[in-house]
Amino acid sequence: MSFDWLIIWNNIGLLLHGALITIEITILSVGFGFCIGLFVSMANLSHFKPLRILMKCYVEIFRGTPLLVQIFMIYFALPVLIGHRIDPFIAAVAACSINSGAYVSEIFRAGIQSIDKGQMEAGRSLGLSWGQTMRYIIWPQAFKAIIPPLGNEFIAMLKDTSLVSVIGFEELTRTGQLIIARTYGAFEIWSAVSVIYLAMTLSISRFVAYLERRYKI
Numbered sequence: 001m002s003f004d005w006l007i008i009w010n011n012i013g014l015l016l017h018g019a020l021i022t023i024e025i026t027i028l029s030v031g032f033g034f035c036i037g038l039f040v041s042m043a044n045l046s047h048f049k050p051l052r053i054l055m056k057c058y059v060e061i062f063r064g065t066p067l068l069v070q071i072f073m074i075y076f077a078l079p080v081l082i083g084h085r086i087d088p089f090i091a092a093v094a095a096c097s098i099n100s101g102a103y104v105s106e107i108f109r110a111g112i113q114s115i116d117k118g119q120m121e122a123g124r125s126l127g128l129s130w131g132q133t134m135r136y137i138i139w140p141q142a143f144k145a146i147i148p149p150l151g152n153e154f155i156a157m158l159k160d161t162s163l164v165s166v167i168g169f170e171e172l173t174r175t176g177q178l179i180i181a182r183t184y185g186a187f188e189i190w191s192a193v194s195v196i197y198l199a200m201t202l203s204i205s206r207f208v209a210y211l212e213r214r215y216k217i
Contacts, residue, residue, distance in 0.1 A: 003188060004185060004188055005188070007183050007185035007188045007189065008185075008191075008192045011183070011192075012192070014175055015172065015175060015176065015189075015192055015193065015196060017175070018170060018171055018173075018174070018175030018176070019200065021171045021172070021175075022162075022172040022173075022200075023158070023200065025089075025092055025093060025096060025171060026096075026157050026158045028093050029096035029099075030100050030104075030153065030157055033096075033097050033098075033099070033100025033101040033103070033104045033153075034100075035101075036097065036102075036104070036105070037101045037105035037106075038105075039105075040055045040058065040102075040105035040108075041108035041112065044056065044059075045109065045112065055105070059102045059105055059106060061102075062098055062101070062102035063102045063103060063106075067095065067099045067160055068163050070095045070098065071091065071092065071095040071163060071164060071167060072166075072167075073095075074086065074094050074095045075088065075092075075167045076167075078091075088164070088167050088168055089169060091164075092161070092164035092167065092171075095164075096157060096160065096161060100153065103156075104150070107146050107149045107153065108142075108146060110145075110149075111142035111149075112134075112139075112142050114142065114145050115138050115142055119133075119141070122137070123136070143215075144215045147212060148208060151204060151205070151208030151211075154204055154208075158197075158200060158204065159197065159201070165177065172193060172196060172197070173193065176189045
C-alpha cells in the first residue's frame with residue numbers, strides 16, 4: 001500500500017487549525033497552572049499548618065491520579081453535581097490547568113528550596129520584609145533553576161492535551177481522528193499529526209535552550 005500524500009495535502013489546513021487549538025489549550029493551561037502553582041508553592045512554605053496540609057493533599061491527589069480521569073470528573077461527573085453542562089473547552093482547560101498547577105507548584109517549591117537559607121537571612125538583616133526578600137533576592141535566583149523543568153512541563157502538557165479528544169473537543173488529535181473517519185487514511189494522517197507534534201515540541205525545546213543560554217544556567 002502506497003503513501004498517499006494527497007490525503008495530507010487536502011487536510012493540512014484542518015490539521016494546522018487543530019494544532020493552533022492544541023497550542024491555545026496548552027498556553028492557557030500552563031498559564032493558569034503557573035498561577036495555581038505559585039500560590040500552592042507559597043502556601044506549602046507558610047507556617048500555617050492546616051493550609052500546608054490542604055495544599056499537600058491537592059498536590060498528591062492531582063499528581064497521583066491520571067489526567068484522563070480528571071478530565072472525565074470535570075466534564076461528566078461535575079455537571080451531575082452542579083446540574084449544568086460544562087463546555088468541552090472549559091472542561092479541557094480546567095482539568096489541564098489544575099493538573100499542571102500541581103506539578104508547577106513542586107517545580108517552584110524545589111526551585112525556592114534550592115536557594116541557600118542564608119539568602120533569606122541576609123535579606124531580612126538588610127531590613128527587607130519576607131515578601132521583599134522573596135521578590136528581590138530569592139525569586140531571581142530560583143527563576144534560573146526552574147526554567148528547564150518548566151519547559152519540560154510545557155512540553156508534557158502540549159502532548160497531554162491529546163487526552164481532551166475523549167470528550168469530543170477538536171484539538172489536533174481529535175481533528176486527526178475525524179479526518180481518518182472520513183478518508184480512511186490512518187497511516188498518512190497519524191504520520192502528519194506526529195510530525196506536527198514533533199515540530200511543536202522541538203520548537204519549545206529550542207526556546208528553552210535559548211533561555212538557558214540567555215540566563216547562563
